[in-house]
């Protein structure tokens with residue numbers, strides 16, 4: 001449960017490095033360097049940015065069919081869902097929304113409008129199916145660039161400890177306002193807290209739900225299966241949850257750390273790994289959350305778009321951000337925590353808390369891997 005850093009930080013600090021690592025495997029972070037550079041097809045430029053969107057467990061579940069000269073069909077990759085922790089595919093849909101918003105920002109940077117038609121063959125119900133999430137057409141009309149575009153390659157999910165420094169409430173309000181698009185669907189609202197008893201309650205909830213998830217075998221195993229241990233596995237998969245750095249490489253090389261060890265929550269190394277998250281929750285300087293008035297698939301997409309903007313606006317403000325989604329997850333073992341989350345964050349009846357994140361001042365970190373554009377484009 002330790003997280004990324006040294007190896008990726010080194011790779012990303014060498015912007016002109018070849019797209020392969022010395023081992024001959026693809027460079028896991030090359031997608032972050034000058035995305036879309038040299039692309040003559042505007043759709044590919046936009047897609048090269050869209051694949052940098054935040055998404056649950058870094059599954060990157062995005063499939064594209066290019067159609068004609070200026071259209072594309074966007075589907076969720078049903079092979080890349082998270083059935084244990086995200087049984088209703090709500091978070092996967094949020095990740096699709098984040099993808100669409102980053103696509104939209106890239107289109108606007110070119111002075112093009114992305115005309116996005118959601119669920120052109122109908123909304124899925126309980127589970128995602130093969131029907132498209134969106135049909136997109138690039139329209140050549142004059143639109144202004146959105147300043148959030150500039151922050152796409154600097155945006156991170158930052159799981160490091162944050163400084164004890166307080167975060168200014170007015171700054172959080174500004175970040176929250178930037179999350180809602182100029183023509184916001186009225187279904188969404190963004191909230192923040194940086195003090196008082198509500199923050200204490202949310203700190204406790206974040207930790208309790210994190211621990212509850214570790215103690216739920218199917219949910220925990222889903223994360224274990226997606227952990228990439230060391231530079232080789234990271235470069236092989238270029239997705240999932242990254243564990244890197246000299247200690248990880250060493251422990252892996254001498255057989256102290258592997259997927260069977262990670263699966264044993266009583267193992268001292270594993271305990272140490274997940275206990276490192278306790279102070280991150282219990283000392284969180286601030287939290288933000290996105291609520292919606294309903295939980296339709298369209299609203300989930302909108303919430304994902306808002307989350308991408310929230311993360312980018314935080315980046316612009318110099319703030320680090322880290323989702324703690326466990327308490328929002330819809331599997332039975334989490335039901336009590338989920339109810340508590342909705343109560344604390346005021347989302348009664350049909351309303352939902354769609355994203356819940358820790359916010360503060362964190363260290364600079366390197367980017368998470370990406371599989372690269374060619375892995376997403378089918379035709």
Ligand SMILES: Cc1cc2nc3c(=O)[nH]c(=O)nc-3n(C[C@H](O)[C@H](O)[C@H](O)COP(=O)(O)O)c2cc1C
Nearest residue numbers: 054055056057058091094156157323324325326368
């Ligand atoms: C809907 C959603 C839920 C997420 N939940 C969590 C979470 O509970 N814990 C966490 O550490 N990251 C969470 N993330 C962040 C992703 O893990 C992260 O975006 C992904 O690993 C890629 O890393 P990047 O954001 O740095 O590019 C979530 C992201 C999304 C969009």
